[in-house]
Amino acid sequence: MLKVEEVSKIFRSNEHHVVAVKKASFEISEGTFAVIIGKSGSGKSTLLSLLGALDHPTSGKILVDEQNVAKIPDRSAVKYRRDKIGFIFQNYNLIPNLTAFENVMLPMEFAGINFTERSRRAKNLLIKVGLDEKKQNRKPGKLSGGEQQRVAIARALANKPKIILADEPTGNLDSVTGNRIIELLKKTARDEKTIVIAVTHDEIIAKQAEKTIQLKDGKII
């Protein structure tokens, strides 16, 4: 269960401050495919950063399995991201000089999983997201956008996270490929009992979500 209580994020500079997220509160349970929707600058990505402990909120609580991750120190944040969060980015953000297979193994290496186990798991995950063995040994530059995003999904699932945070996961894909990725994310949420939260400004994707959080000027509406 993910519980967000009165979370705000204010960016301060010398002259003025910007309220990126204003007293956001919501709950999402396991196995849910949720969407955060809003226009550019509405605070979607900032909220996603806060949920993934990439940044600290100015106030409020973010409870994941009763643990408040809003104010955890950096060292604990690393552990939290590694063990409980999986990230998917709009530009895929795969490591360019590693193969698809090596990219998926990476989070498991950080978690201290031995080579045999992480190798087995990476292979299974890549097959599950639909990447055949031949393509598994290709570097990202040799894969299509859709294939790269599938690798990114496999990488996000590597450490069996509680939550997958996807920032515009179909932003760089054509509509057919985008739909397939959304289907894959929904299936992942359902099969893995994982919370999948996707940030998007695409109404069509939002309609497919079991829960929609709409942001406007940092506020949930």
Add this chain to the structure above:
Amino acid sequence: MGAINRGVKNAFRNSVRTFSIVFILGLSIAMSLIMFMSYRTVEKKIIGVKSSIGNTITISPAGVRGFEGGGELLTQENVEAIKTMSGVKSVNAVLSDRLDSDSSSLISAIEPGSFGRRQQGFEGGDNRQIPENFSMPVSVTGTDDLSVVSNLNVSTLNIVSGKKFDEKSEELVALVGSDLATKNNLVVDSTFSAYDRSIKVIGVFDGGNTFANSTVFMPLKTLQGISNQENQVNSITVQADSIDSVSSVENAIKTTLGDKVDVVNQQDSSSEAIKPLENIRNISVYSMIGSLIAGAIIIFLTMLMIARERKKEIGVLKAIGSTNANIVVQFVSESMALTFLGSIMGIILGFAFSNPVLQLLISSNQSIGTNNIEHGPGGGMRGMAARFVPSAQNTLDNISAVISWDIILYGLVIALIVAIIGSSIPAYIIANIRPAEVMRND
């Protein structure tokens, strides 16, 4: 694949960049090594020069010059007193005498000539007639150390036949100069008479000049005994342990022996001789430091550029669970791999160009040395001593860079230092990149 492996792999991500960095870094490391080798070579030479030349102090009775003048001979007690002084490496004594036709069977190999006749008082207003069978006196020197050739007035002592004598013995043996041996039909094991004794020729030598090749060397105690000059010496040569100790040893000698002796040292001349070596050493040190700094700056800028370029990638690594330490290890490994390749190239170039560069340094410093060097006045003990002090030109001759396997070790240590210094600040920058910033830039 661990962080180290990833770092090493990343070093080859862009082959053009890798080659450029390795090449420039290699030049910098090569320069450091060349300068380090030059420094070591020159430093070794300076220590050698300081402990072998310019540290000689010659003591002679006051008022004596060669076989002229007056005064009291030195004694064996003087020798023993000097041996106990601080900063003294070795003490050698000689006793010189002249053998004429009355005291020896030897006939000098040197023709008197006008100079010889004048020296013997047969010219210059004196009406004495030169005797029919006159020959120049033969110089005989008793020594307690044949290796100190400056005591023997020879530039080298090459035994052309026979062997050297035991300097500590009292045997009636002698080394005879090659010209004198020829003139007197002497070979090894033949004998000649001196002081009414039969002296056995134990060896024949070449002393490098006509005067030397017409002289005789004997063990010191032998000459003291047969010439009735027991316990007496007429010249003492002191080697200080370093050129830096010469002044203190000289003062101690003057204090102990008083004004009955003349004390001469070669410190000034040899200081001039060392000057060009010190110039090369200083240039080597500054260039080495400069090259090291340049190497560190190259790797620093490279890693800084890489860190900035991969800011997003660093953010991703942090987002998917990597610790700062893990990322820093990865980047330092990359920097190490580049530096290691640079150091291999640097070592190869360093070995190849160490001697040419050293010779270039030497040639650019030779003019300084040869212009500044001054020898002592032509006559007297100072002039004689100065003849045996190598000039600046000599000290710069025969220097070649010392290339040894430990240089590779030094090369790798230099590379390690360069890599650590060069990647420390980028590592700090990497550690401070926040993953959230990457999200915002995404």
